[in-house]
Amino acid sequence: MNNRAHAFLWGIRQFRTSLPRSRALRTYSLGFCKPEVIHSKWNPRNHLLNGFDEGLQPSVRYLFQDIFISKSVAGCTQTRGIIHAAGFKLDRILCPRRLSFDAKHSFVSDGTSDHDLMKTNFHHTSTEDVLTKKMRPTPVNYKKLAQECNSLSDVLDTFSKAPTFPGSNYFLAMWIIAKRISEDKRRFEKQLMFSHPAFNQLCEQMMREAKIMHYDHLLFSLNAIVKLGVPQNSLMVQTLLRTIQERISECDERCLSILSTALVTMEPCMNVNALRAGLRILVDQQVWNINDIFTLQTVMRCIGKDAPFALKKKLEMKALKELGRFSVLNSRHMFEVLAAMDHRSVVLLNECSKIVIDNIHGCPFKVLISILQSCRDLRYQNEDLFKSIADYVATTFDIWKLKHVIFLLLSFETLGFRPPGLMDKLLEKVVLEPGSLTVKNIVSVLHVYSSLNHVYNVQNREFLEALASALTGCLHQISSESLLNAVHSFCMMNYFPLAPINQLIKENIIHELLTSGDTEKNIHKLHVLNTCLKLDESTYKSIHIPLPQLPLTASHPNEKLAEVLSRLLEGDGCFSRNVQLPHNYHIDFEIRMDTNRTQVFSFSEGDASSATNMQRVAVLCVPKSAYCLNSNHLRGLMAMKIRHLNVMGFHVILIHNWELKKLKMEDAVTFVRKKIYSDEALATTDESV
Known part of the structure; x- marks a missing residue:
């Protein structure tokens, strides 16, 4: 044994002999066996577990910043007041020992005593290697577990026989199984899952482990748990949301994608809203560092319709910057993404439309429907x-x-x-x-x-x-x-x-x-x-x-058209506004003309009675919505109205309000004149001129 190991073991002996034997071991809520420390300045927050079993990372908090090894008597470690000079401090941070469970599913030591630890040979291996090899059981592999089990209950049976750390892998395995079975069977399996005696134990273990998991595993667990149908207001889901919220500073690009995927499916509540607000802050800071297009689109979809416009605009600019890297799937998905955040980017939609048009063959039905519904929501x-x-x-x-x-x-x-x-x-x-x-x-x-x-x-x-x-x-x-x-x-x-x-x-x-x-x-x-x-x-x-x-529906005839008719017909006496007709119909303007539509009659009683060949003309100012998109084909309600006005004796003239709006007054008068008077009347006017 070299000098370093000898000094290490000597320090252990000195420390053990300095500790009295008057207090028994306390089991803490996190499940670890840990001595109770009686000290006025001791704070349990200093020892929260935020590590995981797959290696150490600088950004993660670990169990013991200073590890003290105390004497074990009759299976219990006893401490009374810790004197700083009596202990020693390890030069490197040690990962917490792996956990195993007894038959009652409570956390206990995995069988390695302090005496065994003192016999460990540190000559050729590091402390972490020894702890990893001797005291860590192999975690369950959720992919392998999903292959070996045929139902959700099989996974819970495996957990009840030999629970291992971490419990998140059991939820991930159950979600993989749930995805590959039919909808009816999935519903039945979920009922069996909730009634399984080991389900509550797994939930309790999941809550205890939440603070020591890797952040991405924690997010995967939340996503799987929500997808499995665990109620959002349950203690476990709310605990996970709170823990994720506290550790959101550990979120990287991969975690952004997982967290966004989970939040999209969740209903608003205090913890979800707080987490979404934190996500928006992170996205605002990290948007230019996002490299994966699907991650960018997932984040855009998650931030919601009520996100600040500045954040939406920043995400739009990032998407436009990455447009050259868009795949066909990215382009198809962008319609739904923009609709989810209620942001109408015409430039982005136009570019994605070109890619969709060029690759339309083979496009699935659901994607086609999603594109059309998104276009409707975005008014595109x-x-x-x-x-x-x-x-x-x-x-x-x-x-x-x-x-x-x-x-x-x-x-x-x-x-x-x-x-x-x-x-x-x-x-x-x-x-x-x-x-x-x-x-x-x-x-x-x-x-x-x-x-x-x-x-x-x-x-x-x-x-x-x-x-x-x-x-x-x-x-x-x-x-x-x-x-x-x-x-x-x-x-x-x-x-x-x-x-x-x-x-x-x-x-x-x-x-x-x-x-x-x-x-x-x-x-x-x-x-x-x-x-x-x-x-x-x-x-x-x-x-x-x-x-x-x-x-009666309130009608407001086009004021510009009213002024045009006043100029064209030389006064307001030759037309009437907002005329109400039988059968709940009304027209914007009515003009009385001869049957050849060459002469206009005034509405005075004498002129009307003297006209034996009078024709009632209905002038309707119609919007674009009265026609099918970019065509002159009338839609059903307007076509039916014109048919019924013809039956009631009217000649119908349609004035497009979007065309009239673009014209100056002189051009508008000419435009309406061509609409009202017949070709014969216009030809006579031109000859006289």
């Missing part, structure tokens, strides 16, 4: 992107399920985009196989085609008849609101199936619609039904459904 309209998705689905129509195509069309409808090719493909499919439609499919298809006002000239009648026949076969199982939605869509398309309408106008059905569900929306749709039955060519003109009167 890219016709090239929408057309690319629609053309891809239309080209590969036969490989898609019918419900997938309908769901895509519903997403397009919310964006106001009409894909004619894809809608024609679905129309032909419905005509050939109407029996393949469910009630939900029928209502959805009717809603899309009526809202986008899509008419297929070749088979439009056959399409409506096929849908009416399929709906008639489902009347015994359809709800009142679904029936109303379907009939409302039929009426918008000027088609009136007998059986569904007869079912809808029954007294009990009307009463149910007026007293339950979204009554305001139901009343509005029933008014539309009443109007269509009266004005359109139907066999129900004598039927009137008694309904409460709708409140």
